[in-house]
Amino acid sequence: MGGDKKNTGIATVKTKKRNGSIRSIFMHADGVDWLLMAFSFIGSLGDEFSMPLVLYVSSSLMNNIGLASSTGADYFQHSINKNAVVLLYVACGSFVTCFFEGYCWTRTGERQAARMRARSLKAVLRQDVGYFDLHVTSISEVIISVTNDALVIQDVLSEKMVMYNGAQGGTVFVVGAAIAFGGLALGAGLSNLKYFSEACSAGESVMEVLKRIPEIDSDNMEGEILEREGVYGEVEFQHIEFAYPSRPDSIILEDFSLRIPAGKTVAVVGGSGSGKSTVISLLQRFYDPLGGEILLDGVVIQKLQLEWVRSQMGLVSQEPALFATTIKENILFGKEDATVEEVVETAKASNAHIFISQLPQGYDTQVGERGVQMSGGQKQRIAIARAIIKKPRILLLDEATSALDSESERVVQEALDKAFVGRTTIMIAHRLSTIRNANVIGIGLTP
Template sequence: IPYFLMNASFFFSGYIVAFSLIWRLAIVAFPFVVLLLIPGIMYGRILVGIARKTREAYNIAGNIAEQALSSIRTVFSFVGEETTMTRFAEALNGTVKLGIKQGLVKGMAVGSSGVVFCIWAFIAWYGSRLIMYHGASGGRVFATGTTLIMGGLALGSAIPNIRYFSEACIAAQRIFEMIERVPIIDSDDGKGEILQEVCGEVEFRNVKFAYPSRPETLIFQNFSLTIPASKTVALVGGSGSGKSTAVALVERFYDPLAGEILLDGVNIKELQLRWLRGRIGLVSQEPALFATSIRENILFGKEGSSMEEVIAASQAANAHKFIAQLPLGYDTQVGERGVQMSGGQKQRIAIARALLRDPRLLLLDEATSALDAESEKIVQDALDNASIGRTTLIIAHRLSTIRNANLIAVVHGGQVIETGDHDDLIFREHGAYATLVQLQEAASKAGEADRLDIRDSSSMRVRSSSFVSRSSSNLSVSGPDQQYKIQKEKVASSNLSVSPSDQQYKLQKEKVSSSAPSFRRLVMLNASEWKQALLGCLGAIAFGAVQPTHSFTLGSMISVFFIQDHDQMKYKTKMFSLIFFSLGVFSFLVNVVQHYNFAAMGEYLTKRVRESMLSKILTFEVGWFDEDQNSSGAVCSRLTKEANV
């Protein structure tokens, strides 16, 4: 706004002054002054549009790199480095074409500012006519011409700013639509009832539900279920039967299309949403851990909790023992998405986070389905301890984990088709639960037979190395905490005696990080574009000579206005007008040559550097990505900012 107002004021003030000095020149020169809008229009519309497309193309390449780096273990395990580089290079090819096109348009936009020289050619010619035939003074002609050109340049600078007003209006429309939108479920709404005491009884009463993205597919149809207070209820059923949907409805991520969900006899729609969610603890199949310390991850469960409360929650989740054995304890970084923790460790941290708020309702959405048998037992013990005295809803895939549930409900077709405890349901002939148990036991026996075959075929290899077999048997007998202790002792001993190779690696790392590349090495990166470099440099040198030539010509032209001999004035005026016009054409050409060639150099260099950088990054060991400064976000930021020319 200030730049637009300043430049607009400059133009109108300049034109008023020019009109008051020599109105004939001001009127006749006005159409030529409008030509000064060309650079602004080209920059404001064409160039900005190309720049936006270039950014979008770079974003595509950046997303490819981010996806690969955030899932680097998957890329390495499937040997996907070459595929990633191919996709990345193809995406960068589009940015190169757009970048070169942007350089060409920029050269034309900057070069079109040479129209100023052409306007001076006209002012020199027409001004001399005013002096010879209308008695105008040379000083007033020069002052009028200068004012007109400066005002025209100011108007050209003001025009591109107009787009910001339209863009602001469009952006404001989207923003205000978002701000003024009244959500169906408002988490910031302070209205609603707060129960003084929560017993924890949950009831689904004739619930009908379909996801907003799939309104034609009903998930629940007359779904009814009562979960008694302080009891453990398990939902079982086939995939897509709606088990996890029940958890989402209790958390009130969605509202049912019909029916009610009651907490202690009160519809949860009538309860304050923040208060309701504060009384619920959720542990999902894949816990979402943030790239921070264990302590901070647990504190997400309840802000402002003391360290004693964090430790108590960890003890209840069977997590305190392994956390205490870590070198940094609760300050240990879990890595991006908890990558530095095992599956069982991540799950126990998530359980501790859920227990920190001491919830009355505990929702377990297949919390052990992704774990191995040993980790499952540890986590299951933690869940059993956490369920004591709380209303617990378990979504289970492995039916062996819900045998002790007070109530088991089988869900099929959006309805509860069978309820009872394990002992009751298992003996129902042709019952849905009994059928599920039989199928799962048959699959388990088949898997066990396969494992026995593998053990028999590999027994000779195992016996061939007595040291390895003894070590592995010791580890298998001991629990995971003992395994971690042994690994920790190995790490500690290796830290005390650093091998020469480790010292060499550290010295090499320090050398690489401290030494800056030479200028010659940087220049050699663009060696293949030496022709573009030569032409671009020549164009820059030539354009640098334009302004001094213009200054000399302008100063010489002023003296022409004071020549008394009209024939000599005509001759000199014609000569300087041709010089001004030639400067305008020459300025346009050298700017196109300069910006086009340097844009080509920059785009090819950027593509080459980014490909080399990502290719090298994909050769690093996985441990390098576990460091805080080498997270996928940090590496992608470096790839975008540092590898940009």
């Protein structure tokens, strides 16, 4: 394909440093989370105050021991008992505050993290494919280090206070210990500031994705919907020009035109990188062409509701994406409200019912991660069932049998031949042998 290169109008994405805010960390918190965080904060304060209280009581104990000879045995015993009871109360209070601190922080963290994962996944799935081609994420890190020499201070204070001011030993010990523990706590606390910086930066990244509205928005319910009786499945590509967002200077399709009559099977054959799969991606509106128009039953697909357009199409790719759940659940991904009878009927139509019935657990058999428990032919037949259970008017096959052996290919091809009936079908293939039943074969797509 020749011709001058046109301006694609696609901007280059540059990595930028994000300076997040504390607000972005808690943007997924609801009323319950704020209440939990309030209890957590109160518990944290109580937990931190427990150590000074223990030191204060310990100081009284030490001072009482030091003054035992001058106060008498009864007063000494009373003081010891009193301070022991106070320590018991401090321990009980510390237990309660530590429980609130640990439980409430953990609970609200789990709630907000789960909510963030769900919203982020939904926002990411909403994005157009071009976003994934271009998107680059950068998370900046801030490292803060603090050094404390509290023990030296403790020695100096002990010598100024004991030798020259006549301070009691318990008081001196507690002052020195408080300074040491305070310095260590301050150092440990300041070293954790980097996590706040990282969380703020990550929160800004998440917020950016949540707020981004893609040009091809699957959540946009605007657009026309053709009446079901009026959907014939005629597809037409008119003078299409296209380049991928990640490679704007490499024109994949230029002045590409193709008309596919309703109910017919059209095969597109060509070498790797010639733009065959791009035709399917454009028809599903994963991308929009830079020039030209794509029509469904004479209506430009950009004017139609995106969710409805995709609901009219069923896709079977070279490597089907099966999820780590049961066969029935994998088929139901094509139509979530389908009945068990519809699942079985669709499995029969895709030549999958016999092998499924022979499995010990039948339709409740786990397929494993990415369908590892199934053979290639079995995975393809499950994928065909998932594609046709919603009764699409257009069937898209992207190298559906190229990765199978000859026997599996024969069985899958029989299932595909059944699926062709009454549907507009676009087949992408390398080999002519796999498309011998096509009504029209287009050969020679080149980059």
